[in-house]
Amino acid sequence: MTYQFDFASLLPYWRDFAAGVWLTLQLSAVATVLGFVGGALCAIARADGPPWLRRAVGAYVEVIRNTPLLVQIFLVYFGIAVLGLRVDANVAAVAALVVNVVAYTCEIMRAGIESIHRAQVEAGECLGLNRRQIYWHVVLRPAIERVYPALVSQYVLLMLASSICSQISAEELTAVANRIQSDTFRSFETYIAVGLVYLALSFVVRWAFWGFGLLVFTRRRKLGTAL
Numbered sequence: 378m379t380y381q382f383d384f385a386s387l388l389p390y391w392r393d394f395a396a397g398v399w400l401t402l403q404l405s406a407v408a409t410v411l412g413f414v415g416g417a418l419c420a421i422a423r424a425d426g427p428p429w430l431r432r433a434v435g436a437y438v439e440v441i442r443n444t445p446l447l448v449q450i451f452l453v454y455f456g457i458a459v460l461g462l463r464v465d466a467n468v469a470a471v472a473a474l475v476v477n478v479v480a481y482t483c484e485i486m487r488a489g490i491e492s493i494h495r496a497q498v499e500a501g502e503c504l505g506l507n508r509r510q511i512y513w514h515v516v517l518r519p520a521i522e523r524v525y526p527a528l529v530s531q532y533v534l535l536m537l538a539s540s541i542c543s544q545i546s547a548e549e550l551t552a553v554a555n556r557i558q559s560d561t562f563r564s565f566e567t568y569i570a571v572g573l574v575y576l577a578l579s580f581v582v583r584w585a586f587w588g589f590g591l592l593v594f595t596r597r598r599k600l601g602t603a604l
Contacts (some may be wrong), residue, residue: 397553405536408474416482441480470542489520529586
């Protein structure tokens, strides 16, 4: 049996694919920003918080890292409905992605924070810096630079994992592909095309993070040298 590929049948749906790509990037961008902020705060709490807070954050991290993302998405989506709240599927998708990525960001950031030698903190104290200034200038900024490649990889994985949000009717790229293949009956071609789009998106997102890191960290080194 010879299979005849027909990618031309997908061309009329290019606007749908573009809309799916745009929503995928939106979900990923919002979840990345919120996940980074939440993960950094959790890392600080776990590295330097009171014992009860360290245990609470540690329990949260272990629960999230040892349960499937799909289950977490369902729990958030249907849990919000149980509470009597009605939210858009995209909002529930972002909430679930944030809950997930905060746990992974927390562990990555904690590794960066713990890599900062105690002597550097003591030097900041000798200079008269307060606790907030020490954490920002002496601990967090160098820690972020050290673990930046790991953070980038995690956020690229987050973008790819957003495809699971199609299960709650969030109209991102995979959901669009599911609808198109049911219209055209060209499943193989549809998912080949979507796979290539995700591959391209991965490179684009990674390059964007690389450029951002180059801009931020190079500028920081120049400022440090000037001082």
